Amino acid sequence: MFLRGKYLPSVILMDVLHLQCSSCSKNHVAYEQPDKYFVNCGSKDDAKLNGRVFTADSSSVSLCSDSEKSRAIESTNQSRNLYQTARIFYNQSHYEFTIAENGTYIVRLHFLTFSSSVNLSSALFDVLAFPNVSNSGFKLLSNFTAKNSSNSPLIKEFFLGIDPGTFKIYFVPQASSFAFVNAIEVFLAPASFSPENYNSSLPLVLHTTYRVNVGGQKTTPDNDTIWRNWDPDHIFLSTSNSAEDFRPSSSPTLIRQYSVESHGFVGADSDFIAPDLVYLTAKVMTGNIKGLPNPFNITWSFNVSADARHLVRVHFCDIVGQPADIIFNLYSNGNLIMKVGGPDFPFHRPNQPFYYDFVLSSKESEFIKISTGPNTNATTNNSFLNGLEILEIIEGSALCNPPASVCNMKGRKKINVGLVVGSVIGGLSLICILIVGILFGLKYRKAKRVETSEWSPMPAFGGGSTRSRLTDGTITGSPMNYLNLGLKISFAELQQATNNFDTKLLIREGGFGNVYRGTLLNGRNVAVKRGKRDEKGSGQGLPEFQTEIMVLSKIRHRHLVSLIGYCDERSEMILVYEFMEKGSLRDHLYDSNLPRLSWKQRLEICIGAARGLHYLHKGAAGGIIHRDVKSTNILLDENHVAKVADFGLSRSGPLDETHVSTNVKGTFGYLDPEYIMSQQLTEKSDVYSFGVVLLEVLRARPAIDRMLPRDQMNLAEWGMLCKKKGLLEQIVDSSINYQIDPSSLRKFSETAEKCLQEDANDRPTMGDVLWDLEYAFQLQQTAKHREPHEDSTANASSAFVLPNVPCFPSVSSTINTDDLALPRDDELDTTEVEVFSQLRVGDAR
Template sequence: MEIKITYIFFFSLVIFVVPATSDVPEDLIFLNCGSDDDSVDSDGRMWLGDNGTNTHIFTGNSFPVKAEFQDPSLPSDVPYMTAMVFSTESTYRFPVKSNTRHYIRLHFYPMEYENLPPDEGLFGVSIEGGVTLLHNFSTYITAKALSQAYIVKEFSIPPSNTEIRAITFTPSPETNDSYAFVNGIEIMSMPGYVNDGSYAKMVGIKDQSINVGSAAIETMYRLNVGGKYVSPVKDSGLFRTWQVDSLYIYGSGFGVEYSAPTTLPINYPANLPEFIAPVSIYKTARSMGHIAKINMNYNLTWLFQVDAGFTYVVRFHLCELLYTKPNQRVFDIYINNQTAVTAADVISWTGMIGVPTYKDYSIYIPDSNGGGGNGEERLSVGLHPSAISKPEFQDAILNGLEVFKINDAEWNLAGFNPIPSPMMAKSEHRLPLRQLDFAGIIMSAFISVVLFFAFFIALLQLWKALKRDCDDDSRFSSSKTPAWLSLYTENSQTSVVSNNISGNMPNLARHFTITEIKHATQNLDKSLMIGIGGFGKVYKGIIDGKTQVAIKRLNPLSEQGATEFETEIEMVSKIRHQYLVSLIGYCKEGSEMILVYDYMANGTLREHLYETKNPPMSWQQRLEICVGSARGLHYLHTGARHTIIHRDVKTTNILVDDNWVGKVSDFGLSTMNPTNYQNVSTMVKGSSGYLDPEYFKSKKLTEKSDVYSFGVVLCEVLCGRPALDLSLPKQQANLGDWVMLCERTGTIHEIIDPHIGGQINPACFDKFVDTAMKCLTHHGNDRPSMSDVLWNLEFALQKTSPSSPKKITEPLSAVADIPKETSSSSSHSPCHSSSATTTPYFDHYHHHSTISSASATTLSSPAVATEGEGESFDVDGNRISVSLCQNF
């Protein structure tokens, strides 16, 4: 039907509190679509209904609907619990002031409205003048991909010479059943926020700028850096939402959050209107920290997913809260590895402490796949202390950050729908139940039952026949399972079931429901929690009434965690080995991502070596655990169908069962195809102190990188100290380098763990140290294979003679032929000063930051924008990020 309704001036009817420091926008419209009545949201804003006479002009076929379920994450029931649905092209026309830039915010709550499947909500949105805001937009897919219940799209529309803002919703013509809908619409004027003639300098293109004042703009991200969430009513009059920035920080190097002293006022300069950003944005900040050596070795980096083929404006909000003089805190700013600003000095820009400013820079993001991809690319923002200006303090600061998309040449802002995680792929494409043929279902079920009983009878007859053969023929041992039966009974705890992860994923991992997980953990009882960290929580549980398991519940907000969740299932479900920690199953329901592992009663190897209340582990136990983990790595490298490289071998990823058998765990960073490594990840990954220096420098991953990391593990076992200890003198901080130096100088006997010094047979000691030194050789081709490492360790184990121990007090001669490397070539740079730790057992289940460690010689100079991958560190439970502002 067609509805014709008269104009009114909304801003005369909408009443709420606006911050006193801000001007009330001349145009201010809040429309609660599909509602008959005016309603007040949880922030106290009045939203007017659009199904009566006191509203806009509307044309098209539509009908109002109500949501049947209110998701707990909705900020308010207004405007999300009602919607207007459009079956044909439909247009809202709002009276506004001409020649004024406007915000337009569209609110969507994708769910089933009156039997309309949410996945059929596919539509476009455009405004007068031919500007396309959205095209073939699926709120359902977008919400699923972002793990959100609702979506808000914010646009900034350039001035028009008419007094009408027309917003048109068009169901997609690509499907017959598509429809459009919207829950709420906001329109407000933006005086002075972006004026015609406002320019943003292009990054990477000399002497080029773009005019953003005449552009149509979509807000992609708006962050209160170092501060808390800012709701629309706490904004400076424009009702913007400012999110926390921690979710977008690359790696785990979060730097330091701090606030302005209560005695420090924020004074806006005359040329900066207060509605640019609220005072709360400038009163908080994030810096890199106070340790210069660490700051010079990494970038504080944020990473964003954006649409390819568009130009983006990045707005930096800056206000110095600590220093008062120029050249005290000076830093460089990078956008996508390209220098945006050299020697940024906030005090030099503003003149004094507590005075805010902002800077705009633009960059074009091409499609790296030449148009053949899904349209998703990455945009990175990095800060690094300036080396050129030699400031008093090596640090950087940022208070707020906004990322805007600029329309393309065809006045289009629409990008692709985001690609949901492969975990959802199969379930996302299920047909709605109403589309299924129930007669076909019944017939299929009947046939299935008949076939099942026929198969069962045949199976029973075969079992009886084999049983008779076993009783009559001595060739069959009663302790063995017949080969045919092993396919169904072997690994019963990981029974073959159909899973919902992806069509390409093997059906070897058991699928648990969230109800089963809660039952196994007594509703996720805190008393059963055995680990906690930024990646999630780990619980001890019981399944099938008797089997102990470790249940890792991933944080749904962790993007990297979702990737590793997929990798773990794909990788571990394909392999089973006595010396690998088995993945029993997984749970993927909604935003829940849960992995279920064998429970390892004695935790990690590390918690038995140092910084622990556990009794000292004997040398015999240590060596046996090393042999077991070497067998696990040997199987990964040679026993599977394809070579599997673990990429994160360390003492916290070697778990110990109740029989003191060491097993390799945590395959979230593993890869099966090193020759196509760039297709697996664009980032060098590993943990500081363990990372192969050749891998870091060349970006070429081989199984010899695992060998290097395992060599560091052997050093930890021998010395009983962490792989990286920044509290020690520089020469001793990196354990691998320190052990090699002590071996060359004949003093290695002085650094042995005193708990085991009198337990080691000299022949065993010689072979063990010789093996460790060869693993730590800097050139991968010179390192032994895991097969050779395993043989040497088993040889050393045979030489263990507890009955006649001899204290090792003399230098070794058996390793005199080891190449003499300079210690500086592999000493890993310190990267973190935090003393925060995680529960050691949890480190197996902990989210791995994408991490790499570089040699001191490599990182002795400031990080610069270079070709390569982003880097980060993991210091034995303390997660830190080192992004060298390289390609993402």
């Protein structure tokens, strides 16, 4: 459906053949990915299904299982199609897939209990997946049985973020039972599905629950470019006579444009989002119906897992009438989600498909109700829906560790005997070398202390050994053998990428070193940060270098700058990041040569940065304190999407348990006064620094300006003083003063004020800050437009209107109204990380 994820390590001796789709239709030509596995389990022969060739697992895939506890079975009717063979497991076993490209992968498991010598319907088992470098996995299916009264295959579909390396799928029988599988698919999802740089210390894992072609017939994999099933919607309608199917008399050509986004709505730019058959049918409202209110809503009801979060994607395409005439509301369990349509709606053309994503929690309820109904401002009482998808978010509660290995060499397929013999001999040699190394190390080993470790002198800058300095030790005295060595980039390639660090490519100079623009051999534009020369071998910048790699190699998020690689050859300390086209937030606030950011852009940038910091504090494993939040460390990509950067001063640890005692580090003007006094670092120190950034965004001036009078020199102190005196308008950047709605300004300034409280206990969490900023954004979005000559501070009370705030309540809510109503505080959904790049609305408290 949508995504971009990451994650994984590699395993022992194996020779995995990549399976390719040998007979794809013309619709699939534009989508050919290197990692594509279609496996016919338990068969010696290949099988075809919907244009895919499923290759026999006995010859092409690495299967790790005790040969006496795994066997292939066939149907008693001797048919050799995909669903008439299976592999059964009497103890835990797994398949291994070599993954070359990180991203979000679609994983499908096929089950059919055909008639055979084994009663497959009695199988009871778990399915685990291990897609990431942390060696932790997720339980995809628990106590699963494949019983199906319809005698049709059960297909379980998942979306997983996977890193390059080896991806494993475990089948674990329960008690005295067994496990089985008929077929497996693993392939990279199209990029248009992916939340850009979806990032988490955990991989993204979604389980498809419903995929519905609203108003149309069942759509089979033959008619879908990535082989999805779309079910008809009539069985989900709460009131069958409230709507009718609609199909144009002549099939129009859909206007699929570039994936533009506006107010959370996104253009469906390709049939990877949904096939034309979905967008060319719809459910529309019928006329006045006896017993139903007028106007009424069309409602679909879906049974879901209780106490779970779900991603919901709704598909729209106006094949019904003039978009300017049809204005309607989208609801979930009676709560307004969003208004759709109208003369100012971004997707105003007929036959133009688009979609909208949001997150819902099911608290103690097992139902999600999705409704559409006319907006009170509509001239036509009508609403429609073309398609709908619901995916359950598999949370941290499903985390699991890999089972103890039961594999022996005879149980692993495709073993190269020569490789095994060579490896044994090589292994003996390696053991001898290790023993000598250990004895030598014991003789010369010296104790090292945290943050005061001494490093042996390095070779002269630019010359000497190419040995890695990161594998020698760390600031804790332990080898950094847990770093992602797959991120290493040679010094020679970086020299070539930057034209030998040409000053013409210099982006900026920083405390750690200079940053250059570069182009890697694969054509990717990157930012190359080269540490300052360390002629004396003191290793002063080494802790920051190591910290940056450790932090960024284990976290990824749309609003955190991604680490592409690093180089530690010779005495070099080089970090390579994704290139941020628009530079830093500070550049756009102060640089007179750059266009001024609008108020809306500034709000979106603050929201993006807050999401990144919120993820660091709560989403990353163990919690991370950035410790140097400032406008120069908030970078903007080509679309002005904000990403937090520079993690050299970061500290890890359980943030909600103890304060971290540490030497004060950071940037003057942004430093938390309580941290300065006590040297006790908490996540609230980041919150204070972010409060300074908020004032910086509002005023467009530095945190410290020594050219100003003493009482205005420190932005935080001056801003708080103006706020208390009710002189807030003095703070606002004059270039955007006319753009800001008073209600939005009030909420924004209150948020900054809360962040800048002297007592850390009085400051909000980053999750609360995020919620408040999103609320300020919605206040701005729903504000009455004012011309530049109008006073932004006048008529503040009359301009205030309740916004359409998409922080969605629990589906257990029983509100049933067509009027705009904000959910209660206790109903607000809490989302730890952003799941879709398109999900712009409030998904965190």
